[in-house]
Amino acid sequence: MVKPNSEVNSKSVKCDFMGCYKCCIETEMILTDDDLNRIENLGYDKNEFCLDTKETDGYWQLRNKKSILGNTCYFLSNQGKCTIYENRPQGCQIYPLIYDFEFEKPIIDVDCREAVYFNKQKYSQSQIITLEKLISNLFR
Numbered sequence: 001m002v003k004p005n006s007e008v009n010s011k012s013v014k015c016d017f018m019g020c021y022k023c024c025i026e027t028e029m030i031l032t033d034d035d036l037n038r039i040e041n042l043g044y045d046k047n048e049f050c051l052d053t054k055e056t057d058g059y060w061q062l063r064n065k066k067s068i069l070g071n072t073c074y075f076l077s078n079q080g081k082c083t084i085y086e087n088r089p090q091g092c093q094i095y096p097l098i099y100d101f102e103f104e105k106p107i108i109d110v111d112c113r114e115a116v117y118f119n120k121q122k123y124s125q126s127q128i129i130t131l132e133k134l135i136s137n138l139f140r
């Protein structure tokens, strides 16, 4: 069901599909330095919420944990809510908009449960700039 407040705003893609947390299962989200600092400032230790960088080519990547919902992001509660929603990584804020490296352009991730809905939305230049900045920060 499409929730009326699932929307695309100037900086992020707000997903409010009731009960969906598919993108928080077996996440491979990579974090920027700003993401790391912001989350550590909440009192979390990066060595606990991230994988060892030796396993991830030097990138800080969210760790998954076993929970009653499956192999889920460290920050997903058993009720399927992000416990750091206001401070979640930039990649989570912009998802399901992702960057297709093969075709060098932003696309909607086909793995998103509601990819058809998001594909019909209009993405503004500012969101695309946000995504491109994020990619260039991560892979510089």
Ligand code: SF4
Pocket (backbone or CB within 6 Å): 023, 024, 027, 029, 062, 073, 074, 075, 076, 081, 082, 083, 084, 085, 088, 089, 092
């Ligand atoms: S940080 Fe939050 S939004 Fe991002 S994958 Fe984890 S639970 Fe999901």
Ligand code: SF4
Pocket (backbone or CB within 6 Å): 015, 016, 017, 020, 021, 022, 023, 024, 095, 096, 111, 112, 113, 114, 115
């Ligand atoms: S998989 Fe798609 S619809 Fe589901 S929570 Fe993530 S962004 Fe929203």
